[in-house]
Amino acid sequence: MENKHLLILGKSGTGKTHLIKSALSQGKFGNRIFIIDIKGAEYADLGKETTFLDACKTLKTMKKDTPFLWRFVPESESQIQMFCRLALTVGNCVVIAEEVSEYARLPKFRVLLTRGRSEGVQTVCIAQRPADVHRSVQSQCAMTIAFFTDDSRDLQWVLERYDQNSADEVRTLDKSKYEIAVWGETHLYNQYFK
Numbered sequence: 028m029e030n031k032h033l034l035i036l037g038k039s040g041t042g043k044t045h046l047i048k049s050a051l052s053q054g055k056f057g058n059r060i061f062i063i064d065i066k067g068a069e070y071a072d073l074g075k076e077t078t079f080l081d082a083c084k085t086l087k088t089m090k091k092d093t094p095f096l097w098r099f100v101p102e103s104e105s106q107i108q109m110f111c112r113l114a115l116t117v118g119n120c121v122v123i124a125e126e127v128s129e130y131a132r133l134p135k136f137r138v139l140l141t142r143g144r145s146e147g148v149q150t151v152c153i154a155q156r157p158a159d160v161h162r163s164v165q166s167q168c169a170m171t172i173a174f175f176t177d178d179s180r181d182l183q184w185v186l187e188r189y190d191q192n193s194a195d196e197v198r199t200l201d202k203s204k205y206e207i208a209v210w211g212e213t214h215l216y217n218q219y220f221k
């Protein structure tokens with residue numbers, strides 16, 4: 028596993044969570060999974076909510092390869108910071124970070140991105156609006172997957188970060204077919220989502 032951070036963009040209902048769940052169910056992200064389920068129910072079908080206390084209790088008996096799927100439903104920014112710290116302590120895992128624009132600016136989340144790779148922590152950042160994702164997150168992600176958008180602010184972001192062709196591409200994706208555009212290190216798409 029390359030442990031590179033990924034960014035997934037798309038308006039509500041475009042298929043971001045569906046894409047992630049399908050990769051998870053195929054085992055593409057391994058078996059040490061850490062989900063920040065900020066809406067509280069998006070991943071409820073994968074297991075019951077894990078509390079910080081539950082995770083800490085398990086931590087004592089955990090080995091580097093012990094499988095787990097922890098689904099955290101944070102209630103505050105300080106809880107998000109705690110979960111991010113925990114992910115680094117645990118190491119060797121994939122963090123699925125839903126609605127990342129809500130907390131990407133938090134220091135512990137940014138540490139997760141900057142120090143994650145050396146601890147074997149890969150983060151999948153999911154957001155509705157690219158412009159709302161903190162720049163440090165954008166720059167740490169090796170690959171972007173984008174679903175359809177015709178929003179001028181989103182298109183401007185694509186144009187600035189990539190190019191005019193990419194902006195045209197994302198504007199003409201067929202949303203009824205859940206089509207996507209892939210930019211950056213596109214080989215990562217084949218690794219995780221094909």
Ligand SMILES: Nc1ncnc2c1ncn2[C@@H]1O[C@H](COP(=O)(O)OP(=O)(O)OP(=O)(O)O)[C@@H](O)[C@H]1O
Nearest residue numbers: 037038039040041042043044045046069155204205
């Ligand atoms: N590739 C797909 N094939 C079939 N159905 C899909 C596909 N992708 C998404 N869907 C369906 O479209 C709906 C919305 O998808 P999803 O929940 O993944 O959106 P989202 O981008 O995560 O939205 P939000 O930002 O609101 O969480 C779901 O009912 C899902 O089952």
Ligand SMILES: [Mg+2]
Nearest residue numbers: 043044045069
């Ligand atoms: Mg979703």
